[in-house]
Amino acid sequence: MVTDTWFGQALTIGVDIGGSKVSAGVVTPQGRVLAHVRTETPHRSKSPGVVEETVVGVVDELRAAHPVRAVGVGAAGFVDEYRATVLFAPHLSWRGEPLRDALSARLGLPVVVENDANAAAWAEARVGSGRDSDDVVVVNLGTGIGGAIVLGGRLHRGRYGLAGEFGHMRVVPGGHLCECGNRGCWEQYVSGHALAREARSLVAAGSPVTRALSEAVGGDPSLVTGVLVGELAAKGDRACMELTEDAGQWLGLGLADLAAAFDPEVFIVGGGVSETGDLLLGPARTAFERGLTGRGHRPAARIVPAALGNEAGIVGAADLAREGLPRWCQGRGQPRLGRG
Template identity: 75%
Template sequence: MAGTRYGDAPTVGVDIGGTKVAAGVVAPDGRVLARLRTETPGRSKSPRVVEDTIVSVVEELRAEAQVRAVGVGAAGFVDERRATVLFAPHLSWREEPLREALSRRLGLPVVVENDANAAAWAEVRTGAAQGVDDVVVVNLGTGIGGAVVLGGCLYRGRHGLAGEFGHMTVVPGGHRCECGNRGCWEQYASGNALTREARELVLAESPVAEALHQAVGGDVRRITGPLVSELAGKGDRACTELIRDMGEWLGLGLANLAAAFDPELFVVGGGVSEVGELLLEPARAAFARSLTGRGYRPEARVVAAALGNEAGLVGAADLARHAFPPSEA
């Protein structure tokens, strides 16, 4: 029968973003055995369109493996039962009973989890935090996502909404955030923040931004976080300074999280973190400067995530495996 070559009880993990659905068949040891990625079709982000896309990719993967459960990592607020997407900022999900809908259509057990929680769980199980019980994971993408693992268990909070670190206020009255507030952490330490700062530098006609100006032909709309990271990696001084500034904001936020959770380890992931030590070195320095009780307490380590873009689907699949043991699936 299909799937026996994959060994014991593979599950499917699905990672849903604002524009894509990535999925894979994942073995118990975290290996991705088959994978698919597709864009959300057309401009529609309606619940039914995204649901259809999820069903389609899972069904295609089931042709390759006899899977027994599905885990879905969704970018949004997921309730404590891991069944309903309460709110998704980049999709039209509002109080969406996703687990019930997918279970009915697929005929398989389904668990729904916040995407940052899923990615954090993958890092704990098979990635940079393997063997560590108290971990805070911070994902730097367009915004900032996060998750907390305490005592080896995901901490979701009473309503399932813990880990929204990006919306901690770090600058009262600061930059306006999409959430409606001002001065949120993600307005200073995220891909959007990096892009905004780079564009402002070019618009100010700063001579230090010449490489950025030339790279986009003077069209600031073409400046993106990945472009700034690329130029920084090539040694451009202005872009390196922008990354370092962002690292300092990152370190400040990590110090605040250390005061709240006292983890052994911080894992920094997401697309912006791919610049590595250009970001992490100033982050560690700012973290050490800002840490409450510095000099009189152990400092948490700050490391880069290990699993890259597949962390979300790997973690979702593993959470489904644990939610539905073989006797229940």
């Protein structure tokens, strides 16, 4: 007989599919990554089957040395309420892609597909910066913005599985065109893409304040990335620090709106852009305090950096796959955080 103890101790694989990479790892129930692989995401112009092939490859490589029982996939896109189909992925070529069934058939293992930000949030809520709170909102700043909500110790997905797409809240009517098809989305002002766009425009204009940035890319604006801007900001480059501070202000304003909607105890900010630390979070906290509805007359959520770094999506996807094992065998409900 397969017992709850067996479920709880199972090793699982978490796969994190982003706009530029596929990362995967074998994860213990305590959130420790035993083995890890990473490869580049195939270009979006290629078929969804190419990404599927990449995922199968990294899973097969990992399970060759570890007895895994299930696979969780965090996908950068809209995932349906059944955690089976990627409805839309702005940074990949998926449109109504039945990813769960395709992968399960090829791997011969139970598979759960989750939005990548949801997976990362689940990890942070269980074993990361939110482990002492039941009400957490996570904002991941990468190529775009991923968001997720844990309320009352439960991952809140919404009726159709699409809750938490904060990056596509429109904050500037008629603003920058977003890959989702709308204009003025939040992620066009707070993301690696946004940092790179603003920095490229300065380099292209020959602005004297971007001397260090221009030298770093040999004068070619197309080589500027959000990561590079963050690195130079951390080294004290004034222009890159100002760009990061501007992004922090946009971040804080958006978080104030999210506080009005969800009233969490803590906001966790993760993703590559957040690695600039207080250069980003300092201005964010200031803008948040100024923009918070009822400021001065209500408790304010804390804004803290994520604890798990690049492993959050892997750990969360793997844990959600483990939590799903009893459901596959015994018809149980969705996971809930344990508190002691």
